[in-house]
Amino acid sequence: MSKALIAALAFCLSLVAAHASPEFWRSEWPDTDFENTAVDSWTEILSGGPPKDGIPALDGPQFVHASKETRIADREPVITLALDGHPARAYPIRYLTWHEIVNDRIGGTPVTVTFCPLCNSAMVFDGRARGRVLTFGVTGKLRNSDMVMYDRETQSWWQQAQGIGIVGEMTGTELRQLPSWMESWADFKAAHPQGLVMAEPSYPRDYGRNPYRGYDSLTRPFLYSGDPPPHGIPALERVVRVGNRAWPLTRLAEAEQVTEAGVTIRWRAGQASALDSGQIAKGRDVGSIRVQDGQGRDLAHDVMFAFAFHAFWPDGTWMLGR
Template identity: 60%
Template sequence: MKHLALAALAALLLATPATADPDRWRAEWPNTDFTTTSIDDWSEIISGGPPRDGIPALDDPSFHPVAEEQDLAPLEPVIAVELEGATPRAYPIRYLTWHEIVNDEIDGRPVAVTFCPLCNSALTFDRRTDAGVLTFGVSGKLRSSDMVMFDRETESWWQQALGRGIVGDLTGTELQSLPSWMESWGSFAARNPDGLVMSQPTGHRRNYGANPYVRYDSARQPFLYRGEEPPHGIPPLVRVVRVGERAWPLSRLMEEGEIREAGIVLSLAGTQASALDTSRIGEGREIGSVRVRDATGADVPHDVMFAFAFHAFWPEGAWMLGG
Protein backbone atom coordinates (compact mmCIF):
# COMPACT_ATOMS: atom_id res chain seq x y z
CA MET A 1 0.00 0.00 0.00
CA LYS A 2 2.88 2.34 0.79
CA HIS A 3 4.29 1.80 -2.70
CA LEU A 4 0.90 2.55 -4.24
CA ALA A 5 0.69 5.81 -2.33
CA LEU A 6 4.15 6.80 -3.51
CA ALA A 7 3.26 5.90 -7.08
CA ALA A 8 0.09 7.97 -6.90
CA LEU A 9 2.04 10.87 -5.47
CA ALA A 10 4.65 10.64 -8.21
CA ALA A 11 1.98 10.61 -10.90
CA LEU A 12 0.24 13.57 -9.37
CA LEU A 13 3.08 15.79 -8.24
CA LEU A 14 5.99 14.98 -10.52
CA ALA A 15 4.28 14.97 -13.89
CA THR A 16 5.43 17.61 -16.33
CA PRO A 17 2.43 19.81 -17.13
CA ALA A 18 1.44 19.76 -20.78
CA THR A 19 0.14 22.91 -22.42
CA ALA A 20 -3.54 22.78 -23.26
CA ASP A 21 -4.29 21.97 -26.88
CA PRO A 22 -7.86 20.97 -27.82
CA ASP A 23 -6.67 19.27 -31.03
CA ARG A 24 -4.51 16.93 -28.96
CA TRP A 25 -7.38 16.19 -26.58
CA ARG A 26 -10.01 15.18 -29.11
CA ALA A 27 -8.94 11.54 -29.20
CA GLU A 28 -9.44 11.28 -25.44
CA TRP A 29 -12.53 13.51 -25.45
CA PRO A 30 -14.39 12.68 -28.71
CA ASN A 31 -17.75 13.87 -27.34
CA THR A 32 -16.59 17.23 -25.99
CA ASP A 33 -17.47 20.29 -28.06
CA PHE A 34 -14.28 22.35 -27.82
CA THR A 35 -15.75 25.06 -30.06
CA THR A 36 -18.12 26.07 -27.26
CA THR A 37 -16.17 27.47 -24.36
CA SER A 38 -15.67 30.42 -22.02
CA ILE A 39 -11.90 29.92 -22.08
CA ASP A 40 -10.05 32.70 -23.92
CA ASP A 41 -6.55 31.30 -23.46
CA TRP A 42 -6.21 27.51 -23.69
CA SER A 43 -2.83 27.67 -21.98
CA GLU A 44 -4.74 28.27 -18.75
CA ILE A 45 -5.67 24.58 -18.76
CA ILE A 46 -2.86 22.11 -18.14
CA SER A 47 -2.48 18.45 -17.31
CA GLY A 48 -2.14 17.71 -13.61
CA GLY A 49 -0.52 14.34 -14.32
CA PRO A 50 -3.26 11.68 -14.05
CA PRO A 51 -5.34 11.04 -17.18
CA ARG A 52 -9.10 11.23 -17.41
CA ASP A 53 -10.55 9.18 -14.52
CA GLY A 54 -7.00 8.54 -13.29
CA ILE A 55 -8.38 9.93 -10.05
CA PRO A 56 -11.60 7.89 -9.90
CA ALA A 57 -14.72 9.69 -8.70
CA LEU A 58 -17.05 7.66 -6.48
CA ASP A 59 -20.66 6.83 -7.28
CA ASP A 60 -23.44 5.70 -4.94
CA PRO A 61 -21.27 5.47 -1.80
CA SER A 62 -22.10 3.33 1.22
CA PHE A 63 -22.65 4.73 4.71
CA HIS A 64 -22.74 3.43 8.25
CA PRO A 65 -23.99 4.91 11.54
CA VAL A 66 -21.80 7.38 13.39
CA ALA A 67 -21.69 5.03 16.39
CA GLU A 68 -20.05 2.29 14.30
CA GLU A 69 -17.13 4.39 13.00
CA GLN A 70 -13.78 3.18 14.37
CA ASP A 71 -11.06 4.50 12.06
CA LEU A 72 -11.41 8.29 12.03
CA ALA A 73 -9.31 10.33 14.46
CA PRO A 74 -11.22 12.93 16.52
CA LEU A 75 -9.72 15.91 14.68
CA GLU A 76 -9.73 14.28 11.25
CA PRO A 77 -11.58 16.53 8.77
CA VAL A 78 -14.86 15.57 7.14
CA ILE A 79 -17.24 17.44 4.86
CA ALA A 80 -20.55 17.80 6.67
CA VAL A 81 -23.75 17.89 4.61
CA GLU A 82 -26.86 18.60 6.67
CA LEU A 83 -29.80 19.21 4.36
CA GLU A 84 -33.16 20.06 5.88
CA GLY A 85 -35.19 16.96 6.60
CA ALA A 86 -32.35 14.56 5.74
CA THR A 87 -30.08 12.54 7.99
CA PRO A 88 -26.76 14.41 8.32
CA ARG A 89 -23.88 12.85 6.40
CA ALA A 90 -20.11 13.09 6.85
CA TYR A 91 -17.73 12.56 3.93
CA PRO A 92 -14.21 11.96 5.28
CA ILE A 93 -11.43 13.89 3.59
CA ARG A 94 -9.30 10.72 3.83
CA TYR A 95 -11.42 9.39 0.95
CA LEU A 96 -11.94 12.62 -0.97
CA THR A 97 -8.19 13.26 -1.03
CA TRP A 98 -7.88 10.23 -3.32
CA HIS A 99 -11.18 10.50 -5.23
CA GLU A 100 -12.03 14.25 -5.19
CA ILE A 101 -15.69 13.75 -6.22
CA VAL A 102 -18.50 11.73 -4.66
CA ASN A 103 -21.73 11.43 -6.68
CA ASP A 104 -24.41 10.74 -4.09
CA GLU A 105 -28.16 11.08 -3.55
CA ILE A 106 -29.60 12.45 -0.30
CA ASP A 107 -33.33 11.91 0.20
CA GLY A 108 -33.86 11.93 -3.55
CA ARG A 109 -31.63 14.96 -4.21
CA PRO A 110 -28.63 14.16 -6.43
CA VAL A 111 -25.51 15.83 -5.04
CA ALA A 112 -21.81 16.01 -5.84
CA VAL A 113 -19.47 16.42 -2.88
CA THR A 114 -16.11 17.70 -4.14
CA PHE A 115 -12.66 18.43 -2.75
CA CYS A 116 -9.71 19.92 -4.63
CA PRO A 117 -6.61 19.42 -2.44
CA LEU A 118 -4.47 21.88 -4.41
CA CYS A 119 -6.92 24.71 -3.62
CA ASN A 120 -8.30 23.31 -0.34
CA SER A 121 -11.70 23.85 -1.95
CA ALA A 122 -14.56 21.71 -0.58
CA LEU A 123 -17.90 22.34 -2.28
CA THR A 124 -21.17 20.49 -2.56
CA PHE A 125 -23.44 20.89 -5.59
CA ASP A 126 -26.92 19.84 -6.65
CA ARG A 127 -26.40 17.65 -9.74
CA ARG A 128 -29.73 18.61 -11.31
CA THR A 129 -29.61 20.98 -14.29
CA ASP A 130 -31.89 21.94 -17.15
CA ALA A 131 -29.99 19.33 -19.18
CA GLY A 132 -30.88 16.61 -16.67
CA VAL A 133 -29.13 14.98 -13.73
CA LEU A 134 -25.37 14.90 -14.20
CA THR A 135 -22.69 12.62 -12.80
CA PHE A 136 -19.19 14.00 -12.48
CA GLY A 137 -15.69 12.66 -12.97
CA VAL A 138 -12.15 14.05 -12.64
CA SER A 139 -10.73 15.14 -16.00
CA GLY A 140 -7.07 15.17 -14.93
CA LYS A 141 -6.86 18.82 -16.05
CA LEU A 142 -6.17 21.85 -13.89
CA ARG A 143 -6.89 25.53 -14.29
CA SER A 144 -5.17 27.84 -11.81
CA SER A 145 -4.38 24.64 -9.87
CA ASP A 146 -8.10 23.94 -9.45
CA MET A 147 -9.69 20.67 -10.53
CA VAL A 148 -11.51 20.60 -13.85
CA MET A 149 -14.43 18.20 -13.53
CA PHE A 150 -16.41 16.71 -16.41
CA ASP A 151 -19.93 15.36 -16.64
CA ARG A 152 -20.37 11.92 -18.11
CA GLU A 153 -23.59 12.82 -19.90
CA THR A 154 -22.27 15.53 -22.27
CA GLU A 155 -18.53 15.40 -21.45
CA SER A 156 -18.58 19.13 -20.81
CA TRP A 157 -15.84 20.43 -18.52
CA TRP A 158 -16.57 22.25 -15.26
CA GLN A 159 -14.51 24.46 -12.98
CA GLN A 160 -14.81 23.00 -9.49
CA ALA A 161 -14.19 26.26 -7.61
CA LEU A 162 -16.93 28.00 -9.61
CA GLY A 163 -19.38 25.15 -10.15
CA ARG A 164 -19.67 26.38 -13.73
CA GLY A 165 -19.33 24.77 -17.15
CA ILE A 166 -16.30 26.11 -19.04
CA VAL A 167 -15.98 23.82 -22.09
CA GLY A 168 -18.58 21.95 -24.13
CA ASP A 169 -22.34 21.92 -24.52
CA LEU A 170 -23.00 23.08 -20.95
CA THR A 171 -20.60 26.02 -21.00
CA GLY A 172 -22.01 28.76 -18.79
CA THR A 173 -24.33 26.46 -16.86
CA GLU A 174 -24.01 26.96 -13.12
CA LEU A 175 -24.61 24.29 -10.54
CA GLN A 176 -26.55 25.14 -7.40
CA SER A 177 -24.20 25.26 -4.41
CA LEU A 178 -25.49 23.57 -1.26
CA PRO A 179 -24.43 24.43 2.30
CA SER A 180 -21.63 22.17 3.53
CA TRP A 181 -18.50 22.70 5.55
CA MET A 182 -15.30 21.04 6.69
CA GLU A 183 -15.04 20.22 10.38
CA SER A 184 -13.52 17.60 12.64
CA TRP A 185 -14.99 14.13 12.83
CA GLY A 186 -15.38 14.59 16.59
CA SER A 187 -17.49 17.72 16.14
CA PHE A 188 -19.72 16.11 13.54
CA ALA A 189 -20.21 12.95 15.62
CA ALA A 190 -21.01 14.90 18.81
CA ARG A 191 -23.61 17.03 17.03
CA ASN A 192 -25.08 14.13 15.02
CA PRO A 193 -24.98 10.91 17.07
CA ASP A 194 -27.68 9.49 14.80
CA GLY A 195 -25.96 10.65 11.62
CA LEU A 196 -24.21 8.70 8.89
CA VAL A 197 -20.59 8.59 7.76
CA MET A 198 -19.35 7.44 4.39
CA SER A 199 -17.74 4.01 4.47
CA GLN A 200 -14.35 3.21 2.99
CA PRO A 201 -14.72 2.77 -0.78
CA THR A 202 -14.45 -0.76 -2.11
CA GLY A 203 -12.71 -1.77 -5.32
CA HIS A 204 -9.91 0.79 -4.93
CA ARG A 205 -6.45 0.28 -3.45
CA ARG A 206 -5.48 3.55 -1.79
CA ASN A 207 -3.63 4.43 1.39
CA TYR A 208 -6.67 6.00 2.98
CA GLY A 209 -5.75 8.25 5.87
CA ALA A 210 -2.40 9.17 4.32
CA ASN A 211 -1.75 12.65 2.98
CA PRO A 212 0.10 12.70 -0.36
CA TYR A 213 0.48 16.48 -0.08
CA VAL A 214 2.74 16.62 2.98
CA ARG A 215 3.37 20.21 4.18
CA TYR A 216 1.61 21.60 1.12
CA ASP A 217 -0.24 24.28 3.06
CA SER A 218 3.10 25.46 4.49
CA ALA A 219 4.69 25.85 1.04
CA ARG A 220 5.59 29.25 -0.35
CA GLN A 221 3.97 28.63 -3.74
CA PRO A 222 1.03 26.52 -4.90
CA PHE A 223 1.67 23.53 -7.14
CA LEU A 224 1.26 24.08 -10.90
CA TYR A 225 -0.01 27.64 -10.45
CA ARG A 226 1.01 30.26 -12.99
CA GLY A 227 -1.20 33.18 -12.02
CA GLU A 228 -0.80 36.31 -9.96
CA GLU A 229 -0.25 36.28 -6.23
CA PRO A 230 -3.02 37.70 -4.03
CA PRO A 231 -2.99 41.44 -3.28
CA HIS A 232 -2.35 43.15 0.08
CA GLY A 233 0.73 41.02 0.70
CA ILE A 234 -1.41 37.99 1.52
CA PRO A 235 0.58 34.73 1.13
CA PRO A 236 -0.84 32.48 -1.61
CA LEU A 237 -1.51 29.50 0.66
CA VAL A 238 -3.31 31.37 3.42
CA ARG A 239 -6.85 30.08 3.94
CA VAL A 240 -9.74 32.44 3.31
CA VAL A 241 -13.46 32.02 3.84
CA ARG A 242 -15.17 32.72 0.53
CA VAL A 243 -18.82 33.66 0.39
CA GLY A 244 -19.86 34.71 -3.09
CA GLU A 245 -17.29 37.21 -4.32
CA ARG A 246 -15.99 38.14 -0.87
CA ALA A 247 -13.13 36.58 1.07
CA TRP A 248 -12.36 36.82 4.79
CA PRO A 249 -8.89 35.68 5.92
CA LEU A 250 -9.28 32.75 8.30
CA SER A 251 -6.63 34.38 10.50
CA ARG A 252 -8.96 37.36 11.05
CA LEU A 253 -11.78 35.06 12.12
CA MET A 254 -9.41 33.23 14.44
CA GLU A 255 -8.58 36.53 16.13
CA GLU A 256 -12.13 37.87 16.36
CA GLY A 257 -14.06 34.65 16.92
CA GLU A 258 -17.11 35.96 15.09
CA ILE A 259 -17.58 38.39 12.21
CA ARG A 260 -20.89 40.02 11.26
CA GLU A 261 -20.59 41.65 7.87
CA ALA A 262 -22.34 41.77 4.49
CA GLY A 263 -25.52 40.28 5.95
CA ILE A 264 -23.89 37.07 7.18
CA VAL A 265 -22.30 35.73 10.36
CA LEU A 266 -18.97 33.89 10.27
CA SER A 267 -18.26 31.89 13.43
CA LEU A 268 -15.48 29.69 14.69
CA ALA A 269 -16.78 26.19 15.37
CA GLY A 270 -13.88 24.45 17.06
CA THR A 271 -10.81 23.09 15.31
CA GLN A 272 -9.86 20.34 12.91
CA ALA A 273 -6.64 18.82 11.63
CA SER A 274 -5.24 20.30 8.45
CA ALA A 275 -5.62 17.74 5.66
CA LEU A 276 -2.53 19.13 3.93
CA ASP A 277 0.05 19.10 6.71
CA THR A 278 1.52 15.89 8.14
CA SER A 279 1.73 12.48 6.45
CA ARG A 280 -1.37 11.29 8.34
CA ILE A 281 -4.44 13.43 7.73
CA GLY A 282 -5.82 13.00 11.22
CA GLU A 283 -2.57 14.20 12.80
CA GLY A 284 -2.21 17.53 11.00
CA ARG A 285 -1.82 20.76 12.92
CA GLU A 286 -5.03 22.28 14.24
CA ILE A 287 -6.80 24.90 12.15
CA GLY A 288 -10.11 26.62 12.71
CA SER A 289 -13.45 25.19 11.62
CA VAL A 290 -15.93 27.69 10.20
CA ARG A 291 -19.71 27.99 10.06
CA VAL A 292 -21.40 30.67 7.95
CA ARG A 293 -25.05 31.59 8.51
CA ASP A 294 -27.43 34.28 7.37
CA ALA A 295 -29.50 36.60 9.58
CA THR A 296 -32.09 33.85 10.17
CA GLY A 297 -29.48 31.34 11.30
CA ALA A 298 -29.63 29.28 8.11
CA ASP A 299 -26.38 27.83 6.79
CA VAL A 300 -24.90 29.67 3.81
CA PRO A 301 -22.90 27.97 1.02
CA HIS A 302 -19.25 28.92 1.37
CA ASP A 303 -15.75 27.65 0.80
CA VAL A 304 -12.53 27.75 2.83
CA MET A 305 -9.94 27.92 0.09
CA PHE A 306 -6.44 29.20 -0.47
CA ALA A 307 -6.00 32.91 -1.15
CA PHE A 308 -4.35 32.36 -4.54
CA ALA A 309 -7.40 30.45 -5.79
CA PHE A 310 -9.80 33.17 -4.68
CA HIS A 311 -7.73 35.79 -6.49
CA ALA A 312 -7.48 33.59 -9.61
CA PHE A 313 -11.22 33.07 -10.00
CA TRP A 314 -12.48 36.33 -8.45
CA PRO A 315 -9.78 38.83 -9.47
CA GLU A 316 -12.16 41.72 -8.75
CA GLY A 317 -13.45 40.13 -5.55
CA ALA A 318 -13.60 41.96 -2.23
CA TRP A 319 -11.00 41.22 0.46
CA MET A 320 -12.66 41.60 3.84
CA LEU A 321 -9.59 42.51 5.86
CA GLY A 322 -11.28 44.50 8.63
CA GLY A 323 -9.86 47.57 10.30
Protein backbone atom coordinates in the same frame (compact mmCIF):
# COMPACT_ATOMS: atom_id res chain seq x y z
CA MET B 1 4.71 16.66 -1.96
CA SER B 2 8.18 18.16 -1.42
CA LYS B 3 9.31 21.66 -2.35
CA ALA B 4 11.85 20.13 -4.74
CA LEU B 5 9.11 18.23 -6.53
CA ILE B 6 6.96 21.35 -6.79
CA ALA B 7 9.90 23.27 -8.26
CA ALA B 8 10.60 20.51 -10.79
CA LEU B 9 7.00 20.33 -11.87
CA ALA B 10 6.78 24.09 -12.18
CA PHE B 11 9.91 24.01 -14.38
CA CYS B 12 8.02 21.67 -16.74
CA LEU B 13 5.07 24.07 -17.01
CA SER B 14 6.06 25.33 -20.44
CA LEU B 15 6.37 21.77 -21.77
CA VAL B 16 2.94 20.85 -20.46
CA ALA B 17 1.45 24.03 -21.93
CA ALA B 18 2.62 22.95 -25.38
CA HIS B 19 0.09 20.10 -25.18
CA ALA B 20 -2.75 22.36 -24.01
CA SER B 21 -5.04 22.30 -27.01
CA PRO B 22 -8.16 20.49 -28.24
CA GLU B 23 -6.12 18.87 -31.02
CA PHE B 24 -4.02 17.10 -28.41
CA TRP B 25 -7.03 16.15 -26.23
CA ARG B 26 -9.56 14.94 -28.83
CA SER B 27 -8.44 11.30 -28.82
CA GLU B 28 -9.27 11.11 -25.11
CA TRP B 29 -12.31 13.40 -25.36
CA PRO B 30 -13.99 12.63 -28.72
CA ASP B 31 -17.45 13.66 -27.48
CA THR B 32 -16.50 17.02 -25.94
CA ASP B 33 -17.54 20.11 -27.90
CA PHE B 34 -14.35 22.16 -27.76
CA GLU B 35 -15.86 24.79 -30.05
CA ASN B 36 -18.06 25.92 -27.16
CA THR B 37 -15.92 27.32 -24.35
CA ALA B 38 -15.56 30.15 -21.86
CA VAL B 39 -11.78 29.68 -21.60
CA ASP B 40 -9.78 32.58 -23.02
CA SER B 41 -6.68 30.54 -23.79
CA TRP B 42 -6.22 26.77 -23.83
CA THR B 43 -2.89 27.24 -22.07
CA GLU B 44 -4.92 27.99 -18.93
CA ILE B 45 -5.76 24.27 -18.78
CA LEU B 46 -2.89 21.96 -17.85
CA SER B 47 -2.52 18.28 -17.11
CA GLY B 48 -2.21 17.59 -13.41
CA GLY B 49 -0.63 14.22 -14.17
CA PRO B 50 -3.42 11.59 -14.04
CA PRO B 51 -5.47 10.92 -17.19
CA LYS B 52 -9.26 11.06 -17.46
CA ASP B 53 -10.68 9.12 -14.47
CA GLY B 54 -7.15 8.43 -13.27
CA ILE B 55 -8.50 9.82 -10.02
CA PRO B 56 -11.66 7.69 -9.73
CA ALA B 57 -14.82 9.46 -8.62
CA LEU B 58 -17.16 7.49 -6.34
CA ASP B 59 -20.77 6.67 -7.17
CA GLY B 60 -23.56 5.68 -4.79
CA PRO B 61 -21.38 5.34 -1.67
CA GLN B 62 -22.37 3.20 1.29
CA PHE B 63 -22.92 4.74 4.72
CA VAL B 64 -22.71 3.59 8.34
CA HIS B 65 -24.05 5.15 11.51
CA ALA B 66 -21.60 7.56 13.07
CA SER B 67 -21.52 5.53 16.30
CA LYS B 68 -20.21 2.50 14.39
CA GLU B 69 -17.27 4.25 12.69
CA THR B 70 -13.90 3.56 14.33
CA ARG B 71 -11.32 4.37 11.61
CA ILE B 72 -11.57 8.16 11.67
CA ALA B 73 -9.66 10.20 14.27
CA ASP B 74 -11.54 12.94 16.14
CA ARG B 75 -9.60 15.82 14.55
CA GLU B 76 -9.91 14.60 10.97
CA PRO B 77 -11.94 16.86 8.65
CA VAL B 78 -15.22 15.80 7.12
CA ILE B 79 -17.63 17.60 4.80
CA THR B 80 -21.02 17.83 6.50
CA LEU B 81 -24.22 17.93 4.45
CA ALA B 82 -27.54 18.24 6.30
CA LEU B 83 -30.59 18.35 4.02
CA ASP B 84 -33.99 18.95 5.60
CA GLY B 85 -35.79 15.75 6.53
CA HIS B 86 -32.72 13.52 6.27
CA PRO B 87 -29.96 12.49 8.71
CA ALA B 88 -26.82 14.55 8.31
CA ARG B 89 -24.09 12.91 6.25
CA ALA B 90 -20.33 13.16 6.70
CA TYR B 91 -17.97 12.72 3.77
CA PRO B 92 -14.46 12.20 5.21
CA ILE B 93 -11.61 14.06 3.59
CA ARG B 94 -9.46 10.94 4.08
CA TYR B 95 -11.49 9.46 1.18
CA LEU B 96 -12.03 12.58 -0.90
CA THR B 97 -8.30 13.26 -0.94
CA TRP B 98 -7.96 10.18 -3.15
CA HIS B 99 -11.24 10.44 -5.12
CA GLU B 100 -12.08 14.19 -5.20
CA ILE B 101 -15.72 13.61 -6.28
CA VAL B 102 -18.59 11.64 -4.76
CA ASN B 103 -21.86 11.28 -6.68
CA ASP B 104 -24.59 10.58 -4.14
CA ARG B 105 -28.36 10.88 -3.75
CA ILE B 106 -30.23 12.01 -0.65
CA GLY B 107 -33.92 11.32 -0.99
CA GLY B 108 -34.84 12.80 -4.35
CA THR B 109 -31.83 15.11 -4.54
CA PRO B 110 -28.74 14.09 -6.52
CA VAL B 111 -25.67 15.64 -4.89
CA THR B 112 -22.08 15.96 -6.01
CA VAL B 113 -19.53 16.29 -3.21
CA THR B 114 -16.17 17.68 -4.32
CA PHE B 115 -12.77 18.36 -2.80
CA CYS B 116 -9.79 19.84 -4.65
CA PRO B 117 -6.70 19.33 -2.44
CA LEU B 118 -4.59 21.80 -4.42
CA CYS B 119 -7.05 24.63 -3.65
CA ASN B 120 -8.46 23.22 -0.37
CA SER B 121 -11.84 23.80 -2.01
CA ALA B 122 -14.66 21.61 -0.60
CA MET B 123 -18.05 22.22 -2.22
CA VAL B 124 -21.30 20.31 -2.60
CA PHE B 125 -23.55 20.84 -5.61
CA ASP B 126 -27.05 19.86 -6.62
CA GLY B 127 -26.38 17.45 -9.48
CA ARG B 128 -29.18 18.77 -11.68
CA ALA B 129 -28.62 21.25 -14.51
CA ARG B 130 -30.73 22.22 -17.51
CA GLY B 131 -33.36 19.68 -16.53
CA ARG B 132 -30.89 16.78 -16.43
CA VAL B 133 -29.29 14.76 -13.66
CA LEU B 134 -25.53 14.83 -14.13
CA THR B 135 -22.84 12.63 -12.67
CA PHE B 136 -19.27 13.86 -12.50
CA GLY B 137 -15.76 12.57 -12.89
CA VAL B 138 -12.22 13.97 -12.75
CA THR B 139 -10.63 15.10 -16.03
CA GLY B 140 -7.07 15.06 -14.68
CA LYS B 141 -6.79 18.69 -15.83
CA LEU B 142 -6.13 21.78 -13.74
CA ARG B 143 -6.94 25.44 -14.31
CA ASN B 144 -5.38 27.89 -11.87
CA SER B 145 -4.39 24.74 -9.95
CA ASP B 146 -8.07 23.90 -9.45
CA MET B 147 -9.68 20.63 -10.48
CA VAL B 148 -11.51 20.55 -13.80
CA MET B 149 -14.45 18.14 -13.51
CA TYR B 150 -16.50 16.67 -16.33
CA ASP B 151 -20.04 15.36 -16.53
CA ARG B 152 -20.48 11.93 -18.05
CA GLU B 153 -23.73 12.80 -19.77
CA THR B 154 -22.45 15.56 -22.09
CA GLN B 155 -18.65 15.25 -21.58
CA SER B 156 -18.57 18.96 -20.74
CA TRP B 157 -15.83 20.31 -18.49
CA TRP B 158 -16.58 22.22 -15.27
CA GLN B 159 -14.54 24.44 -12.96
CA GLN B 160 -14.82 22.94 -9.48
CA ALA B 161 -14.11 26.15 -7.54
CA GLN B 162 -16.95 27.95 -9.31
CA GLY B 163 -19.31 25.14 -10.24
CA ILE B 164 -19.52 26.52 -13.78
CA GLY B 165 -19.27 24.76 -17.14
CA ILE B 166 -16.22 26.00 -19.05
CA VAL B 167 -15.98 23.67 -22.07
CA GLY B 168 -18.64 21.88 -24.08
CA GLU B 169 -22.41 21.83 -24.25
CA MET B 170 -22.78 22.98 -20.63
CA THR B 171 -20.51 26.03 -20.99
CA GLY B 172 -21.87 28.88 -18.90
CA THR B 173 -24.22 26.66 -16.88
CA GLU B 174 -23.87 27.09 -13.12
CA LEU B 175 -24.50 24.31 -10.64
CA ARG B 176 -26.43 25.22 -7.49
CA GLN B 177 -24.13 25.03 -4.50
CA LEU B 178 -25.69 23.47 -1.41
CA PRO B 179 -24.87 24.70 2.11
CA SER B 180 -22.26 22.39 3.60
CA TRP B 181 -19.25 22.85 5.82
CA MET B 182 -15.99 21.24 6.86
CA GLU B 183 -15.67 20.30 10.52
CA SER B 184 -13.86 17.78 12.67
CA TRP B 185 -15.18 14.25 12.98
CA ALA B 186 -15.61 14.87 16.72
CA ASP B 187 -17.80 17.92 16.06
CA PHE B 188 -19.92 15.98 13.56
CA LYS B 189 -20.53 13.15 16.03
CA ALA B 190 -21.42 15.56 18.81
CA ALA B 191 -23.87 17.55 16.67
CA HIS B 192 -25.34 14.56 14.81
CA PRO B 193 -25.36 11.44 17.01
CA GLN B 194 -27.82 9.83 14.57
CA GLY B 195 -25.83 10.96 11.56
CA LEU B 196 -24.34 8.84 8.81
CA VAL B 197 -20.78 8.69 7.57
CA MET B 198 -19.54 7.47 4.21
CA ALA B 199 -18.05 4.00 4.52
CA GLU B 200 -14.50 3.28 3.39
CA PRO B 201 -14.39 2.74 -0.40
CA SER B 202 -13.24 -0.61 -1.75
CA TYR B 203 -10.17 0.78 -3.52
CA PRO B 204 -6.51 -0.03 -2.78
CA ARG B 205 -5.70 3.39 -1.31
CA ASP B 206 -3.83 4.33 1.85
CA TYR B 207 -6.80 6.19 3.33
CA GLY B 208 -5.78 8.56 6.09
CA ARG B 209 -2.43 9.35 4.50
CA ASN B 210 -1.87 12.81 3.02
CA PRO B 211 -0.03 12.55 -0.33
CA TYR B 212 0.34 16.36 -0.33
CA ARG B 213 2.46 16.51 2.81
CA GLY B 214 3.51 20.07 3.66
CA TYR B 215 1.59 21.54 0.73
CA ASP B 216 -0.20 24.28 2.68
CA SER B 217 3.15 25.55 3.97
CA LEU B 218 4.56 26.23 0.52
CA THR B 219 4.89 29.75 -0.88
CA ARG B 220 3.73 28.79 -4.38
CA PRO B 221 0.91 26.45 -5.42
CA PHE B 222 1.31 23.52 -7.81
CA LEU B 223 1.13 24.42 -11.54
CA TYR B 224 -0.04 27.96 -10.86
CA SER B 225 1.39 30.83 -12.90
CA GLY B 226 -1.10 33.56 -12.01
CA ASP B 227 -0.64 36.64 -9.87
CA PRO B 228 -0.29 36.33 -6.10
CA PRO B 229 -3.10 37.58 -3.86
CA PRO B 230 -3.08 41.30 -2.98
CA HIS B 231 -2.55 42.93 0.43
CA GLY B 232 0.46 40.73 1.17
CA ILE B 233 -1.74 37.71 1.85
CA PRO B 234 0.20 34.45 1.42
CA ALA B 235 -0.89 32.42 -1.60
CA LEU B 236 -1.76 29.37 0.49
CA GLU B 237 -3.49 31.13 3.35
CA ARG B 238 -7.01 29.85 3.79
CA VAL B 239 -9.87 32.26 3.19
CA VAL B 240 -13.60 31.85 3.67
CA ARG B 241 -15.38 32.73 0.45
CA VAL B 242 -19.02 33.76 0.49
CA GLY B 243 -20.07 34.90 -2.98
CA ASN B 244 -17.38 37.30 -4.19
CA ARG B 245 -16.09 38.17 -0.72
CA ALA B 246 -13.20 36.53 1.12
CA TRP B 247 -12.34 36.62 4.83
CA PRO B 248 -8.79 35.53 5.78
CA LEU B 249 -8.91 32.61 8.17
CA THR B 250 -6.22 34.20 10.33
CA ARG B 251 -8.56 37.12 11.01
CA LEU B 252 -11.46 34.80 11.84
CA ALA B 253 -9.35 32.62 14.13
CA GLU B 254 -8.30 35.70 16.09
CA ALA B 255 -11.81 37.15 16.37
CA GLU B 256 -13.64 33.77 16.60
CA GLN B 257 -16.81 35.48 15.33
CA VAL B 258 -17.33 38.15 12.69
CA THR B 259 -20.67 39.60 11.58
CA GLU B 260 -20.64 41.81 8.49
CA ALA B 261 -21.95 42.01 4.92
CA GLY B 262 -25.07 40.16 6.05
CA VAL B 263 -23.29 37.03 7.27
CA THR B 264 -21.99 35.70 10.57
CA ILE B 265 -18.85 33.56 10.46
CA ARG B 266 -17.80 31.56 13.53
CA TRP B 267 -14.45 29.83 14.02
CA ARG B 268 -13.64 27.13 16.53
CA ALA B 269 -10.48 25.12 17.11
CA GLY B 270 -10.21 21.37 16.69
CA GLN B 271 -9.95 20.48 12.97
CA ALA B 272 -6.72 19.16 11.48
CA SER B 273 -5.34 20.45 8.20
CA ALA B 274 -5.65 17.77 5.52
CA LEU B 275 -2.57 19.16 3.73
CA ASP B 276 0.04 19.39 6.47
CA SER B 277 1.30 16.19 8.08
CA GLY B 278 1.85 12.87 6.33
CA GLN B 279 -1.11 11.56 8.31
CA ILE B 280 -4.22 13.73 8.08
CA ALA B 281 -5.12 13.12 11.72
CA LYS B 282 -1.79 14.66 12.81
CA GLY B 283 -2.14 17.88 10.81
CA ARG B 284 -1.90 21.21 12.59
CA ASP B 285 -5.10 22.74 13.89
CA VAL B 286 -6.72 25.08 11.36
CA GLY B 287 -10.12 25.15 13.03
CA SER B 288 -13.64 24.83 11.67
CA ILE B 289 -15.91 27.46 10.14
CA ARG B 290 -19.68 27.89 10.20
CA VAL B 291 -21.29 30.54 7.96
CA GLN B 292 -24.88 31.66 8.57
CA ASP B 293 -27.20 34.49 7.64
CA GLY B 294 -29.04 36.86 10.01
CA GLN B 295 -31.73 34.22 10.61
CA GLY B 296 -29.21 31.54 11.57
CA ARG B 297 -29.55 29.64 8.31
CA ASP B 298 -26.45 27.95 6.90
CA LEU B 299 -25.04 29.60 3.80
CA ALA B 300 -23.17 28.08 0.89
CA HIS B 301 -19.49 29.00 1.13
CA ASP B 302 -16.01 27.63 0.60
CA VAL B 303 -12.76 27.56 2.57
CA MET B 304 -10.15 27.86 -0.14
CA PHE B 305 -6.62 29.12 -0.62
CA ALA B 306 -6.17 32.83 -1.22
CA PHE B 307 -4.50 32.38 -4.62
CA ALA B 308 -7.54 30.51 -5.93
CA PHE B 309 -9.95 33.19 -4.76
CA HIS B 310 -7.85 35.84 -6.48
CA ALA B 311 -7.59 33.76 -9.67
CA PHE B 312 -11.31 33.11 -10.05
CA TRP B 313 -12.63 36.32 -8.45
CA PRO B 314 -9.99 38.89 -9.46
CA ASP B 315 -12.40 41.73 -8.69
CA GLY B 316 -13.62 40.17 -5.45
CA THR B 317 -13.70 41.97 -2.13
CA TRP B 318 -11.17 41.15 0.56
CA MET B 319 -12.72 41.43 4.03
CA LEU B 320 -9.68 42.49 6.01
CA GLY B 321 -11.42 44.35 8.84
CA ARG B 322 -9.28 47.45 8.47
